[in-house]
Amino acid sequence: MRILQLLPELKVGGVERGTIDLSEYLVSQGHESAVVSGGGDLVKLLNQHGARHFKLPIGSKNLKALIQIKNLRNIYNDFRPDIIHVRSRFPAWINFFALKQTSFKKPIVISTFHGLYSKPFYSKSMSYADEIIAISKTVKDYIKKNYKIDLNNLHLIYRGCDIAQFNNSKPEDLWLDNWYKDFPQTQNKILLTLPGRITSWKGIEDFLLLLTHIDLNKYHGLIPGHVKKNKERYYKSLLSLVKKYNLQSRVTFCGSRSDIANIYKISNIVFNLSSKPEPFGRTIIEAAACGTRVMGWDRGGVKESLEMINPKGLVPFGDVKQLVNEIPKMLAEEAPQTIPEIFTKNHLVKATI
Template sequence: MKIMQLLPELNSGGVERGTLEIARALIAAGHESIVVSNGGRLVAQLEAEGSQHLSLAIHKKSLSSLWQIRPLRKLIQQHQPDIVHVRSRVPAWLTHFALKGIPAQQRPHLISTVHGFYSTNRYSAIMTQAEKVIAVSDSVVKYITEHYQNCPPENIVRIYRGISPQEFPHGYQPSALWINQTFKDFPQLENKFLVCLPGRITRLKGHETLIELLQQLQNQYPNLHAVVVGGADAKKQAYLEELENNIQAKGLRDQITFVGHRSDIREWLAFSDVVLSLSNQAETFGRTALEALSVGTPVIGWNRGGVAEILSHLYPQGLIDVGDQAALLHAVQQHINEPQGVEPVTMFSLKEMCDRTIDLYKHVLNLD
């Protein structure tokens, strides 16, 4: 099979990671993999792993992107993929128009993946207009069926995102070298009960809830310390300052550490005693929660979206009613007083995600 995946850019994020994982699995199974995007820092890795990358400016949410319809049509006609797999709204619209100009019998099959709870409108509806629509969780299936009745339920295929148990093995511990370096960089973390909030610095990730939680617990547990793992991009610097001022005003300067953007997320998840998932909006999947549970770190999170699906299967005692601060407080207290174990994770594997996606491609092409 020859598969062409389309996404805006190849820098970082769940959509990008999923694209690379499927590309790698296609090559490993002897198929051809092409990725079309505006480029980015993951292109080198993609090409090193055997895929072909084609650069096209399909990333801008603006009318100027319509100039890319003809170049995209040309690429599709030139490379003749069996399937075009769109993973984002702008590329999906451009593909929609590009395919219209190709005779029906020469058009590739079209598959989309709904990665997000997009705003419900005509612009987002394009993601549900493909032969098969992959939803990354049951929450996303529900979102599509509720908001886009024109998408036949039999066209929706739930394929959970997955992680590699080899990359996040149960009981994983960071090296002594990593721990020593971390204590050197952040001496305030030594001999502390560490609560970790992973995710970039945005209003959506629940930092205010974390600050409130620390305020309630600081007198009772002086050795409790929070670590925020995630950076703030240029547009979010003002929000980071707002958080810092809030922390200062509440006298929590010594109880919370921002470690910025990190590439060693596995180490931080394993090093922490508890990981929190407190997003103000439902997550479509919740990969970080899964990674934490995979290495054996308990996760406490709001009972909604993909995180709730992961927790209900793997660590139901970590589920908290959305916004119930008292229940959150109680759950954290319980974990401090009595450390909890996490069973080895046997679901949500990367291999299963890749196998099921490739099986879907074959099914669409009547090869199964």
């Protein structure tokens, strides 16, 4: 079969990683795989496993981008997919109109809802599919509430992490030496880590507030995450907050890291403190797979994940004081040794096929 996936870009992120994982598995099973996106660093991974990439700016949310309907239709007429898998709202709209006129049999359309979208009308494009995948029970409930679909075509498939990359093997000595050379302030500290993009809803303010309530002679905060250009002003406001709290030597912004698995492994606790309910909470799964304790707010996809990994890591939303109180208790708990099979890449790709 020929399977083509659509998403805005192939840069760092959970949606992007899932796209690569599925494409690699498809090729390994003898299928032809292709991806349409605006490009990015992960395109090279498609090339490595023999998939095709069609570069097309289908993620720009403006009327000018609608010109890509014709260009996408041309790609379809060239590749002639049997299945199209849409992973984002605006590309789904372009796909919807591109399929109005094609020179071959209409392919099966599958969509994956990766989020709890704030604009249901705009997001209706994701419901225009023959089969729909929800990445958590939280997302599945959201779909059932907001869209008129055939529930027989709605499927729950959790996101999965690659346990070949995220596992509890120890980081190499060379990596550790380089890490402590670059970040000597983290050595011999209990490391509390909040991974994720630097954006206003990831709970960074709560994390910084948390650090003001603990003994920072013992603890150090890590915040690995990419800062987009349009988030630079917000990032500067966080640095001002760090200064206000006198945390300059107690918390480290690491930037975007390709070695995030090793950062999980040297962390004592990894947190997810998003101010909005997470549709899934991939960082919780990845960190637990690396043998690291995990904590987060008691709601959304994070709650689902923690209930199956370690429910003691759940804390009522927004209760920073309770979060502080639970840290010593969590450190006394045994760290997870593995994650449920349903949270693995292997289960994800097989269930999707």
